[in-house]
Amino acid sequence: xxxxxxxxxxxxxxxxxxxxxxxxxxxxxxxxxxxxxxxxxxxxxxxxxxxxxxxxxxxxxxxxxxxxxxxxxxxxxxxxxxxxxxxxxxxxxxxxxxxxxxxxxxxxxxxxxxxxxxxxxxxxxxxxxxxxxxxxxxxxxxxxxxxxxxxxxxxxxxxxxxxxxxxxxxxxxxxxxxxxxxxxxxxxxxxxxxxxxxxxxxxxxxxxxxxxxxxxxxxxxxxxxxxxxxxxxxxxxxxxxxxxxxxxxxxxxxxxxxxxxxxxxxxxxxxxxxxxxxxxxxxxxxxx
Amino acid sequence: xxxxxxxxxxxxxxxxxxxxxxxxxxxxxxxxxxxxxxxxxxxxxxxxxxxxxxxxxxxxxxxxxxxxxxxxxxxxxxxxxxxxxxxxxxxxxxxxxxxxxxxxxxxxxxxxxxxxxxxxxxxxxxxxxxxxxxxxxxxxxxxxxxxxxxxxxxxxxxxxxxxxxxxxxxxxxxxxxxxxxxxxxxxxxxxxxxxxxxxxxxxxxxxxxxxxxxxxxxxxxxxxxxxxxxxxxxxxxxxxxxxxxxxxxxxxxxxxxxxxxxxxxxxxxxxxxxxxxxxxxxxxxxxxxxxxxxxxxxxxxxxxxxxxxxxxxxxxxxxxxxxxxxxxxxxxxxxxxxxxxxxxxxxxxxxxxxxxxxxxxxxxxxx
Numbered sequence: 001x002x003x004x005x006x007x008x009x010x011x012x013x014x015x016x017x018x019x020x021x022x023x024x025x026x027x028x029x030x031x032x033x034x035x036x037x038x039x040x041x042x043x044x045x046x047x048x049x050x051x052x053x054x055x056x057x058x059x060x061x062x063x064x065x066x067x068x069x070x071x072x073x074x075x076x077x078x079x080x081x082x083x084x085x086x087x088x089x090x091x092x093x094x095x096x097x098x099x100x101x102x103x104x105x106x107x108x109x110x111x112x113x114x115x116x117x118x119x120x121x122x123x124x125x126x127x128x129x130x131x132x133x134x135x136x137x138x139x140x141x142x143x144x145x146x147x148x149x150x151x152x153x154x155x156x157x158x159x160x161x162x163x164x165x166x167x168x169x170x171x172x173x174x175x176x177x178x179x180x181x182x183x184x185x186x187x188x189x190x191x192x193x194x195x196x197x198x199x200x201x202x203x204x205x206x207x208x209x210x211x212x213x214x215x216x217x218x219x220x221x222x223x224x225x226x227x228x229x230x231x232x233x234x235x236x237x238x239x240x241x242x243x244x245x246x247x248x249x250x251x252x253x254x255x256x257x258x259x260x261x262x263x264x265x266x267x268x269x270x271x272x273x274x275x276x277x278x279x280x281x282x283x284x285x286x287x288x
Numbered sequence: 289x290x291x292x293x294x295x296x297x298x299x300x301x302x303x304x305x306x307x308x309x310x311x312x313x314x315x316x317x318x319x320x321x322x323x324x325x326x327x328x329x330x331x332x333x334x335x336x337x338x339x340x341x342x343x344x345x346x347x348x349x350x351x352x353x354x355x356x357x358x359x360x361x362x363x364x365x366x367x368x369x370x371x372x373x374x375x376x377x378x379x380x381x382x383x384x385x386x387x388x389x390x391x392x393x394x395x396x397x398x399x400x401x402x403x404x405x406x407x408x409x410x411x412x413x414x415x416x417x418x419x420x421x422x423x424x425x426x427x428x429x430x431x432x433x434x435x436x437x438x439x440x441x442x443x444x445x446x447x448x449x450x451x452x453x454x455x456x457x458x459x460x461x462x463x464x465x466x467x468x469x470x471x472x473x474x475x476x477x478x479x480x481x482x483x484x485x486x487x488x489x490x491x492x493x494x495x496x497x498x499x500x501x502x503x504x505x506x507x508x509x510x511x512x513x514x515x516x517x518x519x520x521x522x523x524x525x526x527x528x529x530x531x532x533x534x535x536x537x538x539x540x541x542x543x544x545x546x547x548x549x550x551x552x553x554x555x556x557x558x559x560x561x562x563x564x565x566x567x568x569x570x571x572x573x574x575x576x577x578x579x580x581x582x583x584x585x586x587x588x589x590x591x592x593x594x595x596x597x598x599x600x601x602x603x604x605x606x607x608x609x610x611x612x613x614x615x616x617x618x619x620x621x622x623x624x625x626x627x628x629x630x631x632x633x634x635x636x637x638x639x640x641x642x643x644x645x646x647x648x649x650x651x652x653x654x655x
Contacts, residue, residue, distance in 0.1 A: 010443070010447055011447075014443045018435065094432060097431075097444075100422070102417070102419040104415070286397045287396065
């Protein structure tokens, strides 16, 4: 019998090996890399007349790209890797054999979660490094402090992938069909979570008394609803990456500032809720 | 299903040609299958020590096991005991509860009532501890299509905790055992059903289990594959591995198992050796059919006069003899040859497991 840690590692190892053999990984990862590289090349060309410094040019590329392309592709990868992690194996009938092995079910799920996050992270780091290298060649060397900011922002951005991993895990635990799981995960990513955070705006508008539009940014309930959308947490990472205080405080249209501790707390909240439900379901369900 | 009695007796034709009487009296032999040469060259499987089941420790114990499902009537409890080294065939009509029992056995589902133990441990409390000593060949399964056979086995070996120093050798050993070495580098998605079945058997052996649960193991295998699987089961059994065989192929159960348990509507109808079941069903009477080249009425009376038959009936050239206690085929052959008869064929009429199964599960529902 192996230790739970070892079991998580073994499952994760095999899952990563599989992720990197799938076409979907190369399609999504390839698109991510291509669009990022395209942004790294096109944005400086477009803003050529503005005589920007290397720092400004790089942050411009990152601000343009990370909020839109980066957030979409990384969250998509996270959901793709997790949405069929359990129900896909159930449908393919490999789960029965897996659960007949002397490892607790939670370690199987944990291994899959770790593998999904590690795979996304690996893709992110590869693509980001590649894009950064291209930017350095095309735009010149920025100040050392800029690298620190980028690294800090990238760290938060990467951590903000975890709620998506957790949500995909929840979907794969709840649904029996991989297709349903995938559709629900995608639906929530691109529509549901946004609606949820928008709902907060109306809730506050109709319930709070004497709240001016300017004061909305300080409303705790509105903040809470906004944080229910994991995409907003990615925006924090993106804003930190470009070190644009005005944009960071503006939360990229959120209407309020999001500091790192609050963001990390929100990441923890999402992850805890989704993972807890997912682990409970997988631990108790009859998969035989 | 119709209530018509099982008229046609399934006769396991262990026929021996005796042509003509010059030859020494023949005795029934095992099915005419050549010893498998491949088996000899394959590695032996050293999971446990062979031991007599009588005093051997209990491997599977189910006590008053119940599982209720919505819309399904309450089932009687299942009581079952399987000792180390035994090979038990688990039979029952569709819907009898075989799969449910197997699921309970492995801790995949919790029983509504009762208790199930593997190696003296409650499987629901000691899941991983118990499962590490078990190999499972389920009836429905698949593998990871993007991995090759060797990688699949390596993965399972890792999960079983096979030490790194032994892992490669162990994987090769089981690949060789199931004859899959040539295909081990191919991706599983390129495998045929039969190849997957072999791989499935291999994964069940990679941890050198003390108990192997086979669920329809020869399903989808070609005749050679099915034969080799049966031989493998026998080989494992001879090495002390306990085998629980859930199969619809009754001849397979008959060939491999030392005991059978027949399950119906959630209860065990009978647990016994195939021989005991036969004796119970036939009332301890053995029958032999002899085909004669020169039949004559005297053939009917001669065995009775010599005291080797209780009854004999001649129909055309076929003499059906109900043997007296203690009498066997050699006595019958001697008696007839000395009486001047030329024997073409001697056939022992054996009540097959299929007939036993049909008799016992008559009116118990099914397909």
